[in-house]
Amino acid sequence: IIFSFCVSLLVCGFLFGFCLCLCVFRCACSACEAPKAMHHYTPQQMTGHKGYRPCTFIGNYSEDLSLGESRAKEHARLRSEGKLPAQQLQRRMGSHLSEVMLTPQHDDSFIHFGDIVMLQSARTKGFLSVDLADVLEPMCFGVSTAESPAPVVRNAFVIDRPPRAVRPIEDKFFEHEGEDHILHYGQPFVLRCPDLHPDTPLFLQSYQVSPHMGRVSKVSKKQEVSVFPDNAKTDVLWKVFSPDIRKLTETEAHPVPANSVVALCHCQTNQLLSSDVGKLVQNGFGSEFEVCCHRWTAYAAIHRQNQEMEPPNLWALVTAPTGAQLVEYHEATFKDTDAIVAKVKARILQRAGQGRFRALVRVMRTMDADHNQQLSLDELTEGLKTYGVFLSAEEARAVMRAFDRDHSGTVSITEFLRGIRGPMNTRRCDIVLQAYSRLDKDHNGRVTFDDLHRIYSKNIDKHPEVQAGTKTAAKVIMEFTSDWDKNGDGEITKEEFLDYYTDLSVNIDDDDYFELMVRNAWHISGGTGWSANTTCRRVLVTHTNGRQTVEEIKDDLGIGPNDIEAMKRNLKAQGITDVKDVKLYM
Numbered sequence: 001i002i003f004s005f006c007v008s009l010l011v012c013g014f015l016f017g018f019c020l021c022l023c024v025f026r027c028a029c030s031a032c033e034a035p036k037a038m039h040h041y042t043p044q045q046m047t048g049h050k051g052y053r054p055c056t057f058i059g060n061y062s063e064d065l066s067l068g069e070s071r072a073k074e075h076a077r078l079r080s081e082g083k084l085p086a087q088q089l090q091r092r093m094g095s096h097l098s099e100v101m102l103t104p105q106h107d108d109s110f111i112h113f114g115d116i117v118m119l120q121s122a123r124t125k126g127f128l129s130v131d132l133a134d135v136l137e138p139m140c141f142g143v144s145t146a147e148s149p150a151p152v153v154r155n156a157f158v159i160d161r162p163p164r165a166v167r168p169i170e171d172k173f174f175e176h177e178g179e180d181h182i183l184h185y186g187q188p189f190v191l192r193c194p195d196l197h198p199d200t201p202l203f204l205q206s207y208q209v210s211p212h213m214g215r216v217s218k219v220s221k222k223q224e225v226s227v228f229p230d231n232a233k234t235d236v237l238w239k240v241f242s243p244d245i246r247k248l249t250e251t252e253a254h255p256v257p258a259n260s261v262v263a264l265c266h267c268q269t270n271q272l273l274s275s276d277v278g279k280l281v282q283n284g285f286g287s288e289f290e291v292c293c294h295r296w297t298a299y300a301a302i303h304r305q306n307q308e309m310e311p312p313n314l315w316a317l318v319t320a321p322t323g324a325q326l327v328e329y330h331e332a333t334f335k336d337t338d339a340i341v342a343k344v345k346a347r348i349l350q351r352a353g354q355g356r357f358r359a360l361v362r363v364m365r366t367m368d369a370d371h372n373q374q375l376s377l378d379e380l381t382e383g384l385k386t387y388g389v390f391l392s393a394e395e396a397r398a399v400m401r402a403f404d405r406d407h408s409g410t411v412s413i414t415e416f417l418r419g420i421r422g423p424m425n426t427r428r429c430d431i432v433l434q435a436y437s438r439l440d441k442d443h444n445g446r447v448t449f450d451d452l453h454r455i456y457s458k459n460i461d462k463h464p465e466v467q468a469g470t471k472t473a474a475k476v477i478m479e480f481t482s483d484w485d486k487n488g489d490g491e492i493t494k495e496e497f498l499d500y501y502t503d504l505s506v507n508i509d510d511d512d513y514f515e516l517m518v519r520n521a522w523h524i525s526g527g528t529g530w531s532a533n534t535t536c537r538r539v540l541v542t543h544t545n546g547r548q549t550v551e552e553i554k555d556d557l558g559i560g561p562n563d564i565e566a567m568k569r570n571l572k573a574q575g576i577t578d579v580k581d582v583k584l585y586m
Contacts, residue, residue, distance in 0.1 A: 096132070096154040096285075100194065102320035110255040111183040111317055115159050116194060121145045121275040122261065122314035124289040127155040128275075130193055130202070130227050133284040136215065140228050141202070144288035145275040151320075157191040157204070159183055162237055179255065186252040188237040188267050193227055202227040203236040206266045206293045219279040223271055223293035237267035243309050258319045263309050266293050272313040311394075340395050341402045345420055347389050364416050374410035375403075417506035424498070424505045431515050432501045435522040436494055438557050447492040452477050454558070525554035539567060542581040551576060 078084050103115040111117070119128040126145030131154065134142035148155050183189060191204040205228045209216055215224045228236070241263040242251040256262065264273040271293035279290040296310040348363055367375055367383025375383070380403075381396045391399065403411045403419035411419070424432070439447045441454055465471040471479075501518070508514045512531040519527050520535040527533050537553045553559060554574055559566045567582050 096130075096196070097152045098195075100151045100153055100156040102151050102156065102318070105258045105319050108182075108255075109258055111159060111258050111319070112181050113159055113161050113183060113189070114181075115258075115319065116151075116156050117159060118148075118151055118155055118318040119157060119191075119264075120316040120318055121289070122311040122316070124275050124277055126275070126289055127318075128157070128204075128291065128315075129155040129285075129288065130196060131283040131285060132196065136224075136226055139200075140226050142218075142281070142283065143204070143225055143227060143291045144281055144283065145291055146285060146288040153194065153196050156194055158194050160190045160192050162188050162190055182255045183240065184253050184255055185240050185242060188239050190236045191238060196227075200229040202229055204238070205235040206269065206271070207235045208269050217290055217292035218281050219290045220276070220292055220294070222274070223266075223269060225273065225291045225293055234268045238273070239265050239267055241265050241272075241309075243314050245309065256317070258317060261314055261316050263313050264315055269293060271295060272309070273315065274312045276312040340391070341399055341419075344384060344389055344391075344399055345422075347384075348420055361413065361417075364413060374412055375416065376410055380411065414503050414506065418503060421506045424502050425511070427511055428501070428505055428514055429498065431518045431524070432498055433494070434524055435518055436497045438522050438524065438555065439492070445494070447497075452480070523555060523557040525552060537561070537567075537584070540583045541571065541576065541579055542583075544578040544580045 075084075100116060102117065103112075106112060120126070121128070124145045125147065127148050128143060129146045129148070130141060130143050132141050136142055146155070193202040193204075196202055204225065206223055206225045209223050216222060217224045230236070240256050242248055243261050243263055265271070266273065272295050273291070274294045274296060275289050275291045276296070277289065280287045281290045294312075296312045364375065365371075366386070367379050369379050369382070377396060377400050380400060381391060384391060384396075384399075400411070403415050405415050405418070436447070437443075439451055441451050461467070461473065463471075463473070463476050466473055466476055505514060508517070512529065515527060515531040516533075518524065519531065519533040523533070523536050525533050525536050537556050537559070538550055539553060540548060541551045542548050551571060551574075553567050553570050556567075556570060559570065561584065564582050568579050571579050571582070
């Protein structure tokens with residue numbers, strides 16, 4: 001029994017070892033042959049197609065070839081018919097993004113019927129835009145606001161009169177006044193998309209939402225806004241309101257200025273056109289801001305602390321400047337910032353003691369935290385807090401724009417002083433214009449290089465750099481005028497001349513001293529008291545009868561010290577005709 005058990009155990013162990021060796025051998029063979037088999041798999045096998053088993057080594061190459069040929073034929077057919085996705089996208093972009101010429105601003109600076117404008121949202125800073133791929137229902141398309149570097153077909157609108165069928169009776173009043181071509185506050189009009197749809201014009205519309213009919217906007221679920229081809233109904237009528245609630249009655253029936261900030265009201269539902277950040281919709285152009293009709297009311301407005309409409313309801317009617325297509329439309333002043341800036345000026349002047357120069361400079365240095373002689377937006381905001389003026393971010397940017405005249409992002413001492421003190425008074429403007437008339441010899445309203453050369457040609461050769469040969473006389477004169485000629489066109493206008501002296505004026509407290517400075521700089525005779533001119537040349541005149549007197553050569557700008565003949569002509573023009581000899585009076 002023991003012997004039989006041992007023999008059975010030995011046989012079982014032998015058989016187990018044999019089976020184990022056979023399995024190892026088969027696994028090794030499979031590993032060696034697997035790479036070779038992988039080269040024979042078809043694309044269908046490699047992607048796990050259910051019609052093939054992993055052990056299949058030879059695929060159906062005829063089927064692959066036939067499938068590739070049928071795909072090529074289908075691609076060629078779609079291409080010939082213009083139905084490829086790339087072709088459809090190209091056509092849509094071409095029809096939407098073709099550039100449009102906006103209407104230049106008229107001489108009267110008002111919006112006229114027939115003008116092509118862009119509508120920029122105060123909240124999103126985007127322009128009202130149409131997407132024909134956003135089909136809400138047959139021939140009804142969605143709108144949104146999106147940024148745009150230039151006016152294109154999708155974001156330009158024509159301001160048209162309503163059709164006769166829905167035109168209000170009050171339009172006859174404007175016809176009687178001869179202003180029927182101008183858009184007025186409270187006057188109904190329609191917004192038409194120019195040349196966007198190939199078959200029919202589209203008009204901006206909205207309609208009342210009710211439990212039984214009407215769609216709502218996609219995100220905010222407010223009253224939907226879209227474009228539709230039918231303009232013979234009141235759904236397409238809009239009117240312009242003032243952004244200041246206090247001026248709604250005051251501005252009614254007044255012309256609407258171009259590039260002004262307004263609110264657009266839907267006539268039928270009395271809701272305001274709106275676009276707000278954070279409410280994004282997806283269309284063929286990506287993520288854009290939703291547009292709807294809704295009156296947004298903040299807590300402060302409910303309690304009468306805010307008399308202005310909210311930014312989502314504010315829009316700018318953008319036209320092109322004369323002779324240009326569209327300049328960069330900077331962040332508009334969508335709030336009435338005059339009151340804000342006036343409050344800031346009043347508080348600073350109160351703290352500075354009636355705005356004396358040294359006191360104002362001391363105020364600015366207090367605000368200038370990094371002592372670089374420039375005020376940043378943060379420094380201006382924090383500095384105003386120390387004077388009890390607390391501004392929101394939007395109000396602070398508005399004040400910054402009012403002070404930052406060169407758009408550098410910071411406020412210099414001169415810009416700060418000019419912003420606080422404002423323009424020159426009448427006395428200072430008069431003396432500056434007198435100086436300008438001395439330069440404008442031919443009285444054509446502008447000072448050219450020839451005017452300056454005619455004045456300084458006799459003395460320019462004595463300039464040290466001209467004598468040294470490092471600069472020409474023309475170069476010296478051009479550098480002399482560079483501070484006035486802001487646009488570099490080679491001419492100095494009255495506005496440029498006044499602007500230069502306005503910057504200079506804010507640094508001088510006393511009017512008498514300012515007048516004396518200008519009179520002496522440009523040799524303008526006259527003045528009373530200590531503002532009387534002291535630079536016009538005094539000469540010893542010998543008269544024909546032998547009498548000698550000391551006379552002033554009035555307005556002697558451009559007359560050299562040795563130009564005796566010019567002095568005699570000047571004296572004769574002053575009424576001194578019996579001049580025998582002229583000598584410089586020391």
